[in-house]
Amino acid sequence: MMETGLMAIGAGLAIGLAALGTGLAQSRIGAAGAGALAEKPDLLGAIILLIAIPETVVILGFATAAMILLLG
Template sequence: MENGLTAIGAGLAIGLAALGTGIAQSRIGAAGAGAVAEKPELAGVIILLVAIPETMVILGFATAAMILLLGG
């Protein structure tokens, strides 16, 4: 039971973070694609902007790893 709850907690930690990252990236990506179509030289900056929300899922991964390692 306890192991199951730990696993669900870890899943939620990374899953919700991934969802948040996805939502943010979809909006930035859509705007970025429009910007790159107008100004191709902005490609580097757009990659950077799209990549910024990924920190959320990485922190989710770190949290999930800690839940599994310390709580499991």
């Protein structure tokens, strides 16, 4: 019982902290991207790419959380 609780906390932390990091990075990239976009609208594709890059972190967090729950 105790272990299940700890696992749940671990899984939560894995995805939560990863999401926090992604959010932090995306907020800065997003602000800068909006700025660049206002001046050069043709950069939209490139900016979507840049904003998308940190998302991998939260996906990895999700993978880790899933593994904790599935393999535990």
